[in-house]
């Protein structure tokens with residue numbers, strides 16, 4: 376493993392991350408202007424002026440730009456809000472920013488104030504070094520990623536209302552960077568795509584009646600049981616999307632047939648199968664149910680809430696016939712609830728090459744693999760708005776990836792200072808490669 380040298384960037388990023396953690400930007404309500412002012416002040420100290428773009432005064436986004444030639448532009452994209460934290464569940468104060476055994480503790484350390492600090496330091500240090508990019512380099516720290524309802528206060532709103540401030544050809548964002556050893560070789564995941572979150576309500580109809588006389592009614596709750604079973608055992612026909620194909624080729628050394636893909640992955644490592652399985656087809660998880668509000672009333676309607684994730688570029692219209700076929704005929708309807716995400720960026724790009732060269736310098740023998748993350752990030756708005764090649768990548772080498780996944784949005788979130796420093800170096804490397 377590469378040795379992490381003590382550098383000024385490391386100290387600078389640690390201090391900035393501690394300051395960012397110590398300002399509470401739990402969303403809702405957000406109050407991201409607290410983090411935005413810290414970033415504005417930090418960048419001002421190295422002579423960089425920020426654009427302060429806020430729909431509401433407390434919810435500012437900051438954008439800084441290192442102007443370059445007319446080459447392609449690159450954004451370091453990050454968000455400054457966090458999810459909530461319940462101090463009772465934590466070993467330390469979630470807003471302490473304490474350093475313990477080489478790790479900085481606090482809400483947002485991984486998602487994603489650590490990345491914010493690394494991006495700010497990478498950006499400022501490049502400017503200080505006199506870096507002259509061939510295209511614009513942007514630092515974009517947005518509000519309201521974690522909630523973002525309606526137009527929101529963050530990137531969705533910026534893309535709609537301040538497009539020229541955030542338009543970019545390439546972006547490095549959150550969503551990837553986990554390191555996993557598969558078949559004896561480390562791979563780093565890069566989130567080049569996202570599944571579409573397309574939840575729906577399965578509304579099952581029956582006929583109400585008094586619960587003491589079940590024979591006279593048609594119990595929608597009981598009817599729903601059969602459909603819930605059908606949803607849970609649904610096995611759609613697998614397909615090999617480009618992300619899964621390249622992932623498997625990289626690890627297996629050849630392309631498996633789509634029907635063998637999962638078995639071949641399992642032979643290498645259970646975790647490979649766990650990662651590849653959701654890339655082969657849409658997934659369905661029934662998670663909520665609502666029927667009668669009175670025990671003595673047989674419900675005429677039962678609503679089953681289903682978490683559904685579609686493959687990138689698959690639509691609810693593509694999925695509905697498959698789901699209906701699995702459910703079979705009956706007195707029910709499907710009601711889709713605001714599908715979001717589902718975009719992808721190409722894999723053969725200069726940004727990909729820059730990350731590949733970073734990974735092989737970081738850890739000789741390690742490989743970069745594409746992934747379609749199951750959740751939703753701001754990358755979606757850039758891809759949709761400008762056709763930006765946006766990847767999620769922040770390498771975690773010191774912290775075990777399974778632990779990191781467990782800590783995100785949960786108690787005792789923290790980041791290794793070594794990983795923070797590597798994040799700075801990764802972003803500096805990408806900017807130098809891409810905007811040379």
Ligand SMILES: [Zn+2]
Nearest residue numbers: 486487520549
């Ligand atoms: Zn995040």
